[in-house]
Amino acid sequence: MKREQILKAGLKLFVTHGLHAVTIAQIAAEAKVGIGTVYRYFGSKxxxxxxxxxxxxxxxxxxxxxxxxxxxxxxxxxxxxxxxxxxxxxxxxxxxxxxxxxxxxxxxxxxxxxxxxxxxxxxxxxxxxxxxxxxxxxxxxxxxxxxxxxxxxxxxxxxxxxxxxxxxxxxxxxxxxxxxxxxx
Amino acid sequence: MKREQILKAGLKLFVTHGLHAVTIAQIAAEAKVGIGTVYRYFGSKxxxxxxxxxxxxxxxxxxxxxxxxxxxxxxxxxxxxxxxxxxxxxxxxxxxxxxxxxxxxxxxxxxxxxxxxxxxxxxxxxxxxxxxxxxxxxxxxxxxxxxxxxxxxxxxxxxxxxxxxxxxxxxxxxxxxxxxxxxx
DNA sequence: TAAAACTGACGGAATATTCCGTCAGTTTTT
DNA sequence: AAAAACTGACGGAATATTCCGTCAGTTTTA
The missing domain is CATH 1.10.357.10 (Tetracycline Repressor, domain 2)
Known part of the structure; x- marks a missing residue:
């Protein structure tokens, strides 16, 4: 659930802003998830x-x-x-x-x-x-x-x-x- | 001259490592140019x-x-x-x-x-x-x-x-x- | 009620950007 | 034509900013 939200958020942000311009914090916010949660599921951008x-x-x-x-x-x-x-x-x-x-x-x-x-x-x-x-x-x-x-x-x-x-x-x-x- | 060196260095580094993984300092080093010089010619990555x-x-x-x-x-x-x-x-x-x-x-x-x-x-x-x-x-x-x-x-x-x-x-x-x- | 999942404030590492002294080359002065 | 004054490209140290990844505390799950 959270995992999918994160992937979905990442997809959207990477496409619209480019990988280099997207931070983990932004992904977490877009996914409506804590920063720590992102790190629970993934090791890096x-x-x-x-x-x-x-x-x-x-x-x-x-x-x-x-x-x-x-x-x-x-x-x-x-x-x-x-x-x-x-x-x-x-x-x-x-x-x-x-x-x-x-x-x-x-x-x-x-x-x-x-x-x-x-x-x-x-x-x-x-x-x-x-x-x-x-x-x-x-x-x-x-x-x-x-x-x-x-x-x-x-x-x-x-x-x-x-x-x-x-x-x-x-x-x-x-x-x-x-x-x-x-x-x- | 310096400008071209910077562009060439950027091209090489972006392609091999990806935009997000390349720093201005790396570009400067690869171009054999000071960091300041990069900013003389370009405003940002x-x-x-x-x-x-x-x-x-x-x-x-x-x-x-x-x-x-x-x-x-x-x-x-x-x-x-x-x-x-x-x-x-x-x-x-x-x-x-x-x-x-x-x-x-x-x-x-x-x-x-x-x-x-x-x-x-x-x-x-x-x-x-x-x-x-x-x-x-x-x-x-x-x-x-x-x-x-x-x-x-x-x-x-x-x-x-x-x-x-x-x-x-x-x-x-x-x-x-x-x-x-x-x-x- | 114990374990698992989650959160986001925080410290510090990494990075971008600025700033200033230097000096090779050019122009002006004498 | 020699000396003095000027110019601005340049490098890189210093500074400002961003961003990562952790962890102590909180909430949810089982």
């Missing part, structure tokens, strides 16, 4: 960031894979999963900003990234199938997945920044672009 | 970041557009420019990391982004021409440009992270993917 990252990725994957069934054409599965990614971020702009800002941060170690990204390996199975069927350009499943993910990430950044309103047709066209980019 | 951003984007565009001529087919111009972007970042990994890390940072205001991105508007002319010729999907030139840029940015992050070695063929395939994604 950096650890808070790491735990936000892990928690966030876990919630993200829960959202994405909830209701996912490996039925229908490969293309429809592709669309389903990536659309979920897009919708998750559109509905959670703070989480998106956080995800983008810290993706390349030296605070997050390779191990943390590996753990946090575990769930996303399911995407690779999809891409592997596509490769078997010669649907995609000759790269590894992992690289194709990372490529699409990067594209979506970047696109969302400016889409949100420009407060572009994103309707179903926009998403459909965008997914088409993602598909076309890796199509054989 | 945040201002250093902003000036690095502006300087970096300016150097990047100088590199990209140097030798660029609006000759040849649209596709060859497309390839030329984006290949320059890719090569600039491959040759300047610190700058790339910095660029990626701070792209979504709250330290950089809209104004700074606008000023720093001014030079990149030339890309839009190219895309506008493509749109006139019905070569591209029906989006604005700006959006198409941002889409390609996002794609490249994201791709490079992973490529560098995985220490993937990137030869001419890889770049060519990648540019093909960029083209295919926006092609009508």
């Amino acid at each position: 950096e650890e808070i960031v790491q735990q936000i990252w892990i928690t966030q990725k876990s919630e993200e994957s829960a959202y994405i894979f909830n209701k996912y069934t490996q039925q229908g054409s490969l293309r429809s599965q592709f669309d389903f999963l990536w659309e979920r990614v897009i919708r998750y971020f559109l509905e959670h702009p703070l989480e998106f900003q956080f995800s983008y800002q810290f993706a390349a941060s030296p605070i997050l170690t390779k191990e943390i990234h590996e753990v946090a990204m575990m769930d996303f390996l399911k995407f690779d199975e999809l891409y592997a199938m596509g490769l078997e069927q010669n649907l995609f350009k000759p790269l590894t499943a992992r690289r194709l997945r990372l490529f699409t993910f990067s594209t979506i990430n970047g696109w969302l950044l400016w889409a949100m920044d420009e407060k572009m309103d994103i309707d179903d047709a926009t998403i459909a066209l965008f997914l088409q672009m993602c598909w076309d980019s890796i199509k054989a | 945040e201002e250093i970041v902003q000036q690095i951003w502006i300087t970096q984007k300016s150097e990047e565009s100088a590199y990209i557009f140097n030798k660029y001529t609006q000759q040849g087919s649209l596709r060859s111009q497309f390839d030329f420019l984006w290949e320059r972007v890719i090569r600039y970042f491959l040759e300047h990994p610190l700058e790339f990391q910095f660029s990626y890390q701070f792209a979504a940072s709250p330290i950089l205001t809209k104004e700074i982004h606008e000023v720093a991105m001014m030079d990149f508007l030339k890309f839009d002319e190219l895309y506008a021409m493509g749109l006139e010729q019905n070569l591209f999907k029906p989006l604005t030139a700006r959006r198409l440009r941002l889409f390609t840029f996002s794609t490249i940015n994201g791709w490079l992050l992973w490529a560098m992270d995985e220490k993937m070695d990137i030869d001419d063929a890889t770049i060519a395939l990648f540019l093909q993917m960029c083209w295919d994604s926006i092609k009508a």
Whole structure:
């Protein structure tokens, strides 16, 4: 409970002010929790960031894979999963900003990234199938997945920044672009 | 001279340790400059970041557009420019990391982004021409440009992270993917 | 009622920022 | 053209400020 409040407060403050400008005291205040309590749960500001990252990725994957069934054409599965990614971020702009800002941060170690990204390996199975069927350009499943993910990430950044309103047709066209980019 | 040393030192330290973990004293030491001198040129750590951003984007565009001529087919111009972007970042990994890390940072205001991105508007002319010729999907030139840029940015992050070695063929395939994604 | 969780005031370490003496280079005076 | 006066960039010691992390006291839980 308190732990989640702290993570939530940290997420909000880090995104809006930047890591360097946020103090533990501010986080405690935002979380409506004593400073000491923050230290009960986390050893440092950096650890808070790491735990936000892990928690966030876990919630993200829960959202994405909830209701996912490996039925229908490969293309429809592709669309389903990536659309979920897009919708998750559109509905959670703070989480998106956080995800983008810290993706390349030296605070997050390779191990943390590996753990946090575990769930996303399911995407690779999809891409592997596509490769078997010669649907995609000759790269590894992992690289194709990372490529699409990067594209979506970047696109969302400016889409949100420009407060572009994103309707179903926009998403459909965008997914088409993602598909076309890796199509054989 | 001293100013550049400070910016260079800041770039290196921010990328390797993260903004929050770097002190002005460290920057001064790395730049082989007195602490007071840092304050002669910059008002605060945040201002250093902003000036690095502006300087970096300016150097990047100088590199990209140097030798660029609006000759040849649209596709060859497309390839030329984006290949320059890719090569600039491959040759300047610190700058790339910095660029990626701070792209979504709250330290950089809209104004700074606008000023720093001014030079990149030339890309839009190219895309506008493509749109006139019905070569591209029906989006604005700006959006198409941002889409390609996002794609490249994201791709490079992973490529560098995985220490993937990137030869001419890889770049060519990648540019093909960029083209295919926006092609009508 | 004992244990666990929580709180926030506090001391001191870390850090940002200021301030001033120095001196290499430049201009003015004689 | 030599000497004197001036200038302001510079470094880093000194100061001001912030922030961390602890712990004694309080509240909640079981």
